[in-house]
Amino acid sequence: MKGQAFIVGAYEHPTRHAVDRSLAQLHADVARGALADAGLNLSDVDGYFCAGDVPGWDAPGVGPFSMVEYLGIQPRYLETTESWGSSYLHHVAQATRAIADGRCTVALITQAGRPRAERQRPDASHRSQPQTACEAPFETPYGAAVTNLYAMCAMRHQYEHGTTAEQLAWIKVAASHHAQHNRQAMLRTPVTVQEVLSSPLIAAPLRRLDCCVISDGGGALVVVHPSIARALKRPLITPIGAGYSISHLNGGYFDLLASGAVKSGADAFAEAGLTPADIRYASLYDSFTITVLIQLENLGFCAPGRGGAFVADGQLISGVGRLAVNTDGGGLCSNHPGHRGGMVRLIEAVRQLRGEAHPAVQRPDCALALAHGTGGLLGSRHGSATLILERL
Amino acid sequence: MQLTSPHITPESAPFWEAANQGQLLLRRCLDTGKAFFYPRDHSPFTGSAATDWIVASGNASLYSFSYSGRADDACCIAYVTLDEGPTMLSAIQCVDPTRLRIGQRLKVTFASTPSGQKVPVFELSHSD
DSSP states (O other), X not given: OTTSOEEEEEEEOOOSOOTTSOHHHHHHHHHHHHHHHHTOOGGGOOEEEOOTTSTTTTSTTHHHHHHHHHHTOOOSEEEOOOBTBTHHHHHHHHHHHHHHTTSOSEEEEEEEEOTTTTTOOHHHHHTTOOTTSTTHHHHGGGTOOHHHHHHHHHHHHHXXXXXXXXXXXXXXXXXXXXXXXXXXOSOXXXXXXXXXXXXXXXXXTEEGGGBOOOBOEEEEEEEEOHHHHHHHTOOOEEEEEEEEEEEOOGXXXXXXXXXXXXXXXXXXXXXXXXXXXXXXEEEEOOSBHHHHHHHHHHHTSSOTTOHHHHHGGGTTSTTTSSSEEOTTOHHHHTOOBTTOOHHHXXXXXXXXXXXXXXXXXXXXXXXEEEEEEEEEOTTSOEEEEEEEEEEO | OOOOOOOOOGGXXXXXXXXXXXXXXXXXETTTOOEESSOOSSOTTTOOSOEEEEEOOOEEEEEEEEXXXXXXXXXXXXXXXXXXXXXXXXXXXXXXXGGOOTTOEEEEEEEEXXXXXXXXXXXXXXXX
């Protein structure tokens, strides 16, 4: 897929608390922002990509059309693959293939959410899953929270591999060191391992500082045909490998420590012709500290069970360790708009490739980056999307 | 432990009727001989409709668990691996979840929900 399409526009909404902006306004804000970044207009868009966070999604088929109408665009290609927070990484791969197939030339991908303004807890969406979901009668009676499901992954990892709470805490410490340089981050004060360990217990073994923030906001990307990219004079960033995989409980035979990243990562690296050793920057979904650790192992950055040692002692901090992760502060410190991390983390990967990350966290000569998202729930069913990008 | 009532479908009705009688039912794939969870008419392993119900022993091991940090919320969520093979989501009835350990032996019991329907939960086996 290398060179078949280019990311020429990226925009992250500066808000973290959108009390005075509707969901549709947030989508429009980020759409205009990304198109302006590319040097394009809404009238140039002929492909639109969105997921379940658009207003009106609850009425099947209505939400994406409503968004298209609100934006005032006339796309001849529409993709609405809903894979929770991993949707947007998958959308970039879909857009690249659609452009290569001649189905569109300017693809706009938007994401937004305002759960903080709506005072909506993450569990409100997952915990009250419709009773029509096949598994719901066998799961909802117990009232498992989102935190419980991720916590059971952490508990199992600690049991199988001796991973410690201190090692998990280092993931938060790294995020906070990055976030201090991000003026828009919700949590900008660097924290210590001890501060993570002494924060209140939320769902054993996870503590409050093992959890991401609840925030509003969103982001958008513009992916275009090579001929348009060359005319725009923006940095040439192209997807070179992509993978997508769904992981579920498989009739009761599953491994909580093997997420969909095992397959999506292997597929993306194979397509790119690279190995994890080639990557110096990664944007990884970080709903909780354990999410990062399991994804690092599953993507092959370290051997299974070795994640604790891999992340300890600041190894994920840019300029300290071999692999920098989430240099914007991630969901753990910066934002997690609409309980979805895929879009805004992917945008930080684009910044790194452009050399536009904060100087304190910018990787020198960053020409390759990986972005990975887990949409849905680690610890039950989820969709994993991996994207490897190169600056040409 | 605050449990809610399940929405019962025709496909799963025998499971819930058995739960009210104190039995844990599993669906079994006749082609592979493997029991699976959650129950459904067809095998998730082969896609075949050749499946039947079996009565589980109710014996299990703790695969993983998590409990709330709030003192007023004593519920402990768990994945338990049944001796018949599959791992299922459930809850552990116990006095002190901080003393639970992965691998501990468990025994099924049935707890009432607001509708009167019972659901399977687990407690520490007396032998453990």
